[in-house]
Amino acid sequence: MSNFSFPEFDDLPVVKGQPKGCLWGIFDVDGQKDQLGTLRLLTKEVVQKAKDEIRTGTHVQLDWPLHNIEFPGFGRIPLQHTVKDLAEEGFVAFDDVISFNTQTSSQWDSLKHFGSQKTAVYYNGWTHDQLKTSNDLGIHKICDRGGIVGRGILVDWLSWWEHKNPGIEPPSAISCHKIPVSELEATLAYQGTETRQGDILIVRSGFVRWHNNAKADIRALGTEKQHYMIGLENNDETVRWLYSKHFSAVAGDTMGFEAWPYPEDCCLHEWLLVQWGTPIGELWDLEALAEECKAHNRWSFFLASAPLRVVGGCASPPNAIAIL
Template sequence: MSTGNIPTEDDVLGYIPTISNWGRWGTDDELGTMNNIGPDQIKYATSLVKEGISVSCARTITTERAPDVVAPVLHYMTGSGESSMDTDTNEFVHQQSSGDFIGMAFHGHWITHIDSLSHMFWNGKMYNNRPASMVTTREGATKESIEVLKNGVIGRGVLLDVARSRGVDWMKPGEYILPEELDKIAHEQNIELQQGDILLIRTGHYKRRTEEGPRSPEDGYPGLQAACIPWIRTKNIAALGGDTVSDSYPSGYPKIRLPIHQIALPYMGLWLIDNCNLEELSQACHRLNRWEFLFTLCPLRIKFGTGSPVNPIAIM
């Protein structure tokens, strides 16, 4: 486990005035840290495509029932090929097709998804001092919905491979990462974070799930300690992703169970990409000895949505 000074819960609450981006990009802003990506960042990111390799960073969506799947995905066929086998009596023989109905609750610990800034509240407020009541039962997120990312996310992705740096297959449940370790790994990988980066953190959690099977999230999972919040703010990253939900759990705090979600998202306006599959990306980065890449992500245009399932793509 990382060593260093662990902030108290009061210390974490004390971060709020210094990490808050409320008003930084105007009182009407709904993009938060995505404002850190501009034309220069996008043009530089496209220059990182050297080998012509693309790697998915998403988990496969299945109807699996497991301890870490709160609401299993619904997948029903609205049409299949089974009814199209009798070509002699089927009058629609030339217009055969199949179709699906898919339903999901993508927030949680299973589906790869991005959280919009309307997903988390603190003291009745969401990002940029808007009242939480702007997310209604009838409509959804009337402000800061996932539609603000209708043009997608394009930028420089950076992978910090914590598990590989520690020499382990995966971090243990509840183990945490401190900012000095992130700096150490960036130095090891000869990478310097820049404004507008999409930062991906690999703990090996998904590899553990694949090899040992699913566990209840209440058993704990690895991730960033709350001390990383000011560090993230100073780096001016656009989004944070990982193979867990970014936070380490348990946090050790009675009120702030998920500091990255509860503090960084509503106050910093930090976009979070949860439950990535970073195994293939880790292998590709290690093989090429290159930890930066063009990163693309296109959420669904869900009106009033608080997020979206996604398939992030790293292009090298």
């Protein structure tokens, strides 16, 4: 099947205890509770069609160096990397020992990462207590299905904004600047990019560029000592727009994809991860990709991503490559 048929947002069946718009049960197969969510939109037919995006062979990796973010917040530890000399073992060789929090650099959030903050439930009804002792919803479920492969689209909001506002400093990447649906649509129109069911949406807002250019004390102030981040506007219009597009996954170059902190009445993490089972990519390095897209005058590409196969993992570096 190349396309799923979805009801309109307001016509979705009611799921007890959940807000209107919940997709729990939609992707269940043979009575088994689904653990993949909207990744099921990446059917063989969708992936096969995505190969047509490969036209020049140009390819860009989208993972930021693991030592970024240099000064992580929320009590998370930065990368710890030790090189072990194997001379003592009789070899002319080296090994690596690496320890890091998967939220401190480029990542996919698995469906196990974030639950409903009020009800302590996760996608398809798993509870917080259940997931304490279960591998369900872990990142390995993505690996078991063969990773994430399909058509990616870059919504280069930052370039659009700078084109529309020449000579003006763009909104701060470390402010709670909310990018509205109207500007996402304007960016798509400016690029001439059309969306399809199953696309992997990637939004460039300028956070990685800010971090790359800022001095260390400013980076520390912006990422460790305060938690305000640019991102998609957290409101009903954005929720309905995302639903109407039926993306398989979403990603961006900012810390939370959505503007942070989120308002009490709308958290996109809860809609994407909890209600729909849509993986969220964060802190992706989109700088080289943005330049290649401009050079090719095309913002769609073939995307392949192979997360780390950590059973029960909450997140993973994306190991993502865009091929134009």
